[in-house]
Amino acid sequence: MADNPFSLSFGRTPVSFIEREYQSREILDSFTAKNPSYQVCMITGVRGAGKTVLLSDIADKLRIEDRWIVVDLNPERDLLQMLAAELVNRRDLIEIFREARINLSFLGFGPEIEDEPPVTDIVAALRRMLEKLTKKNKRILITIDEVTSSQRVREFVSQFQIFMRERLNVFLLMTGLYENIYELQNQKTLTFLYRAPKVVLKPLSLPLIARKYGEIFSLNEADALDMAKATKGYSFAFQVLGYLCWTTGRTWKDVLPEYDTCLEDYVYEKIWSELSQKDKLVLLAMCNAKSSKVEDIRHKMDMNSNNFTVYRARLLKKGIVYVPEYGQLAFSLPRFAEFILRQDIL
Ligand SMILES: Nc1ncnc2c1ncn2[C@@H]1O[C@H](COP(=O)(O)OP(=O)(O)O)[C@@H](O)[C@H]1O
Ligand SMILES: [Mg+2]
Structure with a gap:
């Protein structure tokens, strides 16, 4: 089998590189x-x-x-x-x-x-x-x-x-x-x-990721784009998902459990451990809110608007959440909500 074009190592320019x-x-x-x-x-x-x-x-x-x-x-x-x-x-x-x-x-x-x-x-x-x-x-x-x-x-x-x-x-x-x-x-x-x-750093371009996946795994355009979306343009996720599909020969949907494990072991645990308790509560409220509207998220945790703004700003700057539309908040990292729901928070 040819060498895996994807890599799980940090800090080295990968073979499958998406130009920023x-x-x-x-x-x-x-x-x-x-x-x-x-x-x-x-x-x-x-x-x-x-x-x-x-x-x-x-x-x-x-x-x-x-x-x-x-x-x-x-x-x-x-x-x-x-x-x-x-x-x-x-x-x-x-x-x-x-x-x-x-x-x-x-x-x-x-x-x-x-x-x-x-x-x-x-x-x-x-x-x-x-x-x-x-x-x-x-x-x-x-x-x-x-x-x-x-x-x-x-x-x-x-x-x-x-x-x-x-x-x-x-x-x-x-x-x-x-x-x-x-x-x-x-x-x-x-x-x-x-x-x-x-x-x-912004997410990598989804069309460029889709093209790369499409070439490497011979996918049609729609399937390649679905696979790209499963990474949310997060660089490490792009490598992990490609890596797993390449080594197992399975489709991206079939490697989701391994994808979750890998993201958790390599980065999410570390990111999580560096957040304050309040940050964690805001993120948990995002998982449980009925929509991605800030109003609904705040409602889930009984936080006043001024307080919420402080946490929101910090999470945005850390690159953990982003604003998909005015007045909304969503996770920048793929499968992060699923990860959070597996954590003991209180
Ligand atoms: N432009 C890119 N295209 C494709 N993969 C990338 C790109 N930038 C980073 N990666 C991959 O993402 C992972 C993390 O990259 P790295 O630069 O070490 O992150 P950081 O320094 O922000 O922690 C590595 O596996 C790397 O191969
Ligand atoms: Mg680094």
Whole structure:
């Protein structure tokens, strides 16, 4: 049997990839503009929405351009140190830094440079390098996947802001869960992040999913669209449903129990465990309400309108619910209502 074109692993660009044409274009266009309208952008969405894959896709598209230097940083490490090390070790930049006569030997990188006192501070070293690269008309994209509001990330982002103010050609693309990004931008020194655009991942296009399923499983248009709808455009679900149909040779309707188990084990349990009790009650009320009208949902849980608005807004930002029509609320994730009804809530 041929290799499964679907994959259950996170963070790696899948073989069956659905282009997010609009959302990646928007970021690419503004980063590559002559006068970029922003230099920081954050991608958010629930687990499994495809943040890491979109980040890699954008980074890879810029990586192949001569003008761009892309550096992927790990939020668990010392980011300033890592950025400096990455830049110094890039073969294509050796000449530029040599010509600039930046002596980084004190920091443990690069050669000793005669008659040039070593730079002893990592920020000063980075500044010298970034200035040189900016002069050479290079643009530096720094990516950080899965940020949290840790000391290391805060220190880095705050220094990044200074480099940006110094008009260096630096760009920052980060991904994170809504709550983490929210906490990060609420830090006193990082309020500039409020103004930075946040791209909330939309569902993948159903027609594109249907076409992919149709090709791979030789389905007619209507069947392919039904199967696509069963994923609600949720990236991870698209992979899971395809994966199961491929390995079992059965139709999507016949793998629903396995689909539920997989979604639950890989993501839903985790998403659920991170919600507050009140969030859970709102979601449960959605399952039990007689329609998706906000009025009916509120009625199920006796919550006043002001209170409800707060929870609704938060669940929307987390990407767990969406507004199908004015005054309504529905689940963004497939089979999530069925999952909730299996949980003990109180
Ligand atoms: N554009 C896409 N097309 C198809 N599958 C995708 C796409 N983006 C993500 N996926 C799949 O969804 C799952 C989660 O993707 P990932 O980027 O790791 O999510 P996140 O970082 O938001 O948790 C992976 O199995 C991945 O293969
Ligand atoms: Mg990820």
